[in-house]
Amino acid sequence: MNRRLLWPALALVALLVLNLVVTPSFFELRIRDGHLFGSLVDVLRNGAPTVLIALGMTLVIATRGIDLSVGAVAAIAGAVACTHLAGGGDAVTGMVLALLVCAVLGLWNGFLVAVLGIQPIIATLVLMIAGRGVAMLLTEGQIVTVDDDVFRQVGAGFVVLPVAILISLAVLGGVALVTRRTALGMLIESVGVNPEASRLAGVRARTIIWTVYVFAALCAGIAGLMISSNVNAADANNAGLWIEMDAILAVVIGGTLLTGGRYSLLGTLLGALTIQTLTTTVYTIGVPPTATLVFKAAVVIVVCLLQAPRGAPVPRREPEVVGS
Amino acid sequence: MTEPLTAAQPQPLVDLRGMSVEFPGVKALREVDFRLFPGEVHALMGENGAGKSTLIKALTGVHAPSAGRITLDGAPVSFTGPAQAQAAGISTVYQEVNLCPNLSVAENILLGREPRRLGAINGRAMRARAARLLGRMGLTIDPASALGNHPIAIRQLVAIARAVAVDARVLILDEPTSSLDTDEVDELFRIIRVLRDDGVAVLFVTHFLEQVFAISDRVTVLRNGSRVGEYDTARLTRIELVSAMIGRELGALAEVERRTGDRHAAPTPLLRAQGLGRTGAIAPFDLDLHAGEVVGLAGLLGSGRTELARLLFGADRADTGRLLLDGRPLRLRSPRAAIARGIAFSSEDRKAEGLVTDLTVRDNMILALQAARGWARQVPRRTADELVATYVERLDIRPADPDAVVATLSGGNQQKVLLARWLITRPRLLILDEPTRGIDVGAKAQLQRVIADLAAEGMAVLFVSAELEEVVRISDRIVVLRDRHKVAELSGAGAGVDEVLELIASGRTTAEVGGR
Amino acid sequence: MTALAVPRVPSRFLPVIATFVVFVLTFGAGSVRYEGFASGQIVANLFIDNAFLVVLAVGMTFVILTGGIDLSVGAVVALATMIAAATLRAGWPAWLTILAVLGTGSVLGLGMGLMIHKLRVQPFIATLAGMFLARGLCFVISEESLSIKDPVFRAVATETIELPGEVTITYSVLIALAVVGIAAYVLHLTRFGRSVYAVGGSESSATLMGLATGRVKVGVYVISGFCSALGGLLFSFYMLSGYSLHAVGLELDAIAAVVVGGTLLSGGVGYVVGSVVGVLVLGTVQTIISFEGTLSSWWTKIVIGVLLLAFIALQRLIVHRQRDL
Structure with missing residues (x-):
């Protein structure tokens, strides 16, 4: 599509080829009981929550923001749904309730950023720290296990492909559609590139910023439901731990700059898949899986090196005016 | 000298x-x-x-x-x-x-x-x-x-x-x-x-x-x-x-004839400012703007010309005085409110306050229209394409590529994109703050011609420029500012460069010369 | 105009004073509610239990003062405990182990600083890479928890110093306090320290003033890396083990302590002493919650979140007031 997608795409292809060389069966897909299995499917399934959260993060970052609280929000979503189920509630109500709570949390973040004008990184740090506490408060510090067929579908179900993949793709498609079919995408970029010019053109920046934080929180909520559904439990401490970092990384690898402006949903998808494939690759080539983090660090550094010449954020400095 | x-x-x-x-x-x-x-x-x-x-x-x-x-x-x-x-x-x-x-x-x-x-x-x-x-x-x-x-x-x-x-x-x-x-x-x-x-x-x-x-x-x-x-x-x-x-930019624009003759200003003012002012920016002033005329704002840098223009658009809030639109009081809380009432403002600083440089010509052009509609109701693609094509042609924007990123355009073409953004909103009052700054002579002449045409079509235009020759040439009336005060208002037909120069330079305040 | 000298409003001290007031209030609340809370030993315990966090917060203060952030500190602490445990197990003498740990931390900090300065990578991303790297190296060393049996480490860990009033403290406390003293000296009495504030106040101005902003920006990450490694050593004295999952999320505690301690996250304003009081506030909250049997530990996080919010709001107010001048 464009140059910015080149590097993430190349990285992904390189990883896939590496896998193919090490384990020739990597690309094999089998159908059993009408379900599709294979390493590639696993990559997609395990990466689904990251993809979701990274999508929300992409829009937030496009407005010059960042949302550190998504991991905690994911944990809260799982906690709300599971405690509702454990209390004898119905799965659908539980999930709707969870997403409603997430929307409120998104509104809170948006309020701090758009209305109070607090730096996004700090504003969302509050919920990042307090959110885990809230999740633990809901589960009373226990790992709440549930056994519900409907709820299990979200993370572990299959409709040919794992349901988690389908949900992520649906959200991706939905966002792509909404940002293209409405003016949301353009207005997000316009606010991200030049907030003052946008204000003078009559753009309601506040509404836009609020929208993206709510959207990010909803994505985090769905991801949280997936994570807890996958293990049939809500683990307030560990669900979605560091997923915000993976998501930010995915966005950056995907070519969206942390300084806001032009974003690429496709790039983010590629970024998230690269990270997930990396994790899988490390596993398949026989390195202890725990060393994945070292490789992730290497990827960040390489990406930064590649982006450095053109994508370097300019330090705080008044814009230079030619002439005058 | x-x-x-x-x-x-x-x-x-x-x-x-x-x-x-x-x-x-x-x-x-x-x-x-x-x-x-x-x-x-x-x-x-x-x-x-x-x-x-x-x-x-x-x-x-x-x-x-x-x-x-x-x-x-x-x-x-x-x-x-x-x-x-x-x-x-x-x-x-x-x-x-x-x-x-x-x-x-x-x-x-x-x-x-x-x-x-x-x-x-x-x-x-x-x-x-x-x-x-x-x-x-x-x-x-x-x-x-x-x-x-x-x-x-x-x-x-x-x-x-x-x-x-x-x-x-x-x-x-x-x-x-x-x-x-x-x-x-x-x-x-x-x-x-x-x-x-x-x-x-x-x-x-x-x-x-x-x-x-x-x-x-x-x-x-x-x-x-x-x-x-x-x-x-x-x-x-x-x-x-x-x-x-x-003063006198030697002969560069001599070919743009003075063309205020074919315009007819409406008898009642479209926008009327009464004692409008903002501390530290511009002393309270009165100003009437009529449909179908170009009002020029002359004064040196720092005389309050940009500040005056921003007040009329609600980019800054006035702390004294009031505005009347069609004779009815108007409160401008934000640029958004001004745009909704048919006022458009193109800033002097087109990079910092005008263009969204990473976006395309098309996106930049329809930004204000889109913002007015809200994000949910996208300007239909076909409408957008038609509008963009119309103004690319009318303003002679080059390259004539709606998908070109604005940052790659020359200064003159960037300015035209910005002008197009506002024309697309079909404003009744167009405020242009130094639209011709830093652009080449050809583009300058084109812009001046477009402004004259717009006024002839019945738009009210407030034109701010640092170049006196230009202001005198295209304005029906000239408002002179000095040290953040409005010091004079001249009928353009009678005003010469020398007269305005003198007003800007000296401390002399004329009573309203000419009037309407 | 010459008489325009504005009366000195100590607004820059306001956040630190507020932090101190919050500390006194929380501690006072604990004293009123629980018998035996208001003892010297409880205060000493605050220092003993949080010595490593004090050191981390000091390093973080340097970074945040320049307007940066360091997400790697928790991971570097874990790495430090792992290196210590592994090298001691391999028979290295304690002094060599300590040097190796401090060296590793500083080099990691140097790497991140260079990435930020030379490649203009945002601090957030660069230190995120550092966090992944340090945490990953832990796992490479060992996935198991390694206990530390070295006599020197054990001695430092267990020996206590008797203070008047039957209060005892550990050597870690002394080390932490020494770090605070040195940091305060560097920040306030050296050109490097003042340049740290200048860069945080306005990097472009600092450059135009002819200060070596690059050296300052790299330097603070080296200091933070060093402090993280030292904090890691104190942590290994405290735990007497090395483990890859030690100190998970500790960077958030360090950042919270610094912010609650009155340092502006946008840089340029703050004091190490504030950060120390910030650590004490967090420690007191934790102590109260452990005294209150019925309150569960997660309230700690919620309270820290609320405190963080309160201080951010306070800072916004102060910044607004200054801008209005």
Whole structure:
């Protein structure tokens, strides 16, 4: 599509080829009981929550923001749904309730950023720290296990492909559609590139910023439901731990700059898949899986090196005016 | 006009010969000569884009000149940055004071040169030294107080103290007075005189005429990157100075005929400002804008012309007076409210406040229309394409590619994109703040023609420009601003450049000349 | 105009004073509610239990003062405990182990600093990479928890110093306090320290003033890396083990302590002493919650979040007031 997608795409292809060389069966897909299995499917399934959260993060970052609280929000979503189920509630109500709570949390973040004008990184740090506490408060510090067929579908179900993949793709498609079919995408970029010019053109920046934080929180909520559904439990401490970092990384690898402006949903998808494939690759080539983090660090550094010449954020400095 | 000085004088401390500075696509400075003598205050004058900052930056090593040479005290020099220039005795104090508000006054003066004892900074000695420096300038600021707690005027003086602390032989003051009130300016001038009498060469950039005559010994005027002349202040009149700055652009646009004849202003005003004003920006003024006429806003940089325009659009909020639209009171809380009522405003700073440079021509053009509709109701693609195509053609935007990223366009075409953005909203009142600044002559003529056509079609246009010829040529009425006051309103048909020049330059206030 | 000298409003001290007031209030609340809370030993325990966090917060203060952030500190602490445990197990003498740990931390900090300065990578991303790297190296060394049996480490860990009033403290406390003292000296009495504040106040101004902003920006990450490694050593004295999952999320505690301690996250304003009081506030909250049997530990996080919010709000107010001048 464009140059910015080149590097993430190349990285992904390189990883896939590496896998193919090490384990020739990597690309094999089998159908059993009408379900599709294979390493590639696993990559997609395990990466689904990251993809979701990274999508929300992409829009937030496009407005010059960042949302550190998504991991905690994911944990809260799982906690709300599971405690509702454990209390004898119905799965659908539980999930709707969870997403409603997430929307409120998104509104809170948006309020701090758009209305109070607090730096996004700090504003969302509050919920990042307090959110885990809230999740633990809901589960009373226990790992709440549930056994519900409907709820299990979200993370572990299959409709040919794992349901988690389908949900992520649906959200991706939905966002792509909404940002293209409405003016949301353009207005997000316009606010991200030049907030003052946008204000003078009559753009309601506040509404836009609020929208993206709510959207990010909803994505985090769905991801949280997936994570807890996958293990049939809500683990307030560990669900979605560091997923915000993976998501930010995915966005950056995907070519969206942390300084806001032009974003690429496709790039983010590629970024998230690269990270997930990396994790899988490390596993398949026989390195202890725990060393994945070292490789992730290497990827960040390489990406930064590649982006450095053109994508370097300019330090705080008044814009230079030619002439005058 | 006064003859440029050629009289024999002592050797200049700073001597610039044939300086040229080029940026991609722009010649910011063309073969400019400039001399600065020890013990003089030398004013550097010119409108936006004249090349004042570029000249200073070329002198202090921020920009590398493409041609020309600098000698300091007779010896050729070339600096690679402000630090080097500072080491050679050339200190600069910028308009947006470059100090650290979180540190104390003493630290700001002596940062990097703090007195030390046994390796540790000696706070007491530092404060004492700072107090001495401030005292020499006749200031009694507490050196231990935080800089951020002081008003901007004091910060400016602290910046000067810092510049002087390095034993500067040349002190460059880049628009130091733009945010100071009269008393503060007097104080600044007192200090400048003290320094001058010590033999420091002071280069003083300003756009206030009074100040030039109050403080400077000599004046150099720049226009469009070229030197217009070097004058002895004592033998220069205001009118000469103003016409050197903004007057007569020689024959460049002679082919754009004056075309106000075929326009008919509506009898009742579309927008009426009564006693509208904002403290520190523009004194309360009355102004009527009629459909079908072009009102020109003339005045020097800093006269309040941009501030006036911004009030009419709600970009800033007025704190006195009121606005009437079609005779009904109108409160503008935001630009959004103004746009909803058919007012459009194209900012003078098209990069910072106008264009979204990373987006395409199409996106930039429909931004205001889209914003008015809200994000949920996208302007249909076909409508957008038609609108964009219409204005690309009408305004002759090149390249005629709606998907081109705006940052890649030339200044003139960027300006046209911005104009198109507002025309697409079908405004009743179009406010254009320096739409022709920094663009080439051809594009300028095209824009002027478009503006005339729009008025003929019944739009009300408020046209702000730094170029007097241009204002006089296309306006039906001219409003003259000086020192943040509206001083006159002239009928364009009767007004000549000379008359407006005189109003801008002198203190004379005419009653409304001509009227409607 | 010459008389325009504004009366000295110590607004820059306001956040630190507020932090101190919050500390006194929380501690006072604990004293009123629980018998035996208001003892010297409880205060000493605050220092003993949080010595490593004090050191981390000091390093973080340097970074945040320049307007940066360091996400790697928790991971570097874990790495430090792992290196210590592994090298001691391999028979290295204690002094060599300590040097190796401190060296590793500083080099990691140097790497991140260079990435930020030379490649202009945002601090957030650069230190995120550092966090992944350090945490990953832990796992490479060992996935198991390694206990430390070295006599020197054990001695430092267990020996206590008797203070008047039957209060005892550990050597870690002394080390932490020494770090605080040195940091305060560096920040306030050296040119490097003042440049840290200048860069945080306005980096472009600092450059125009001819300060070596690059060296400052790299330097603070080296300091933070060093402090993280030292904090890691104190942590290994405290736990007497090395483990890859030690100190997970500790960077958030360090950041919270610094912010609650009155340092502006946008840089330029703050004091190490504030950060120390910030650590004490967090420690007191934790102590109260452990005294209150019925309150569960997660309240700690919620309270820290609320405190963080309160201090951010306070800072906004102060910044607004200054801008209005």
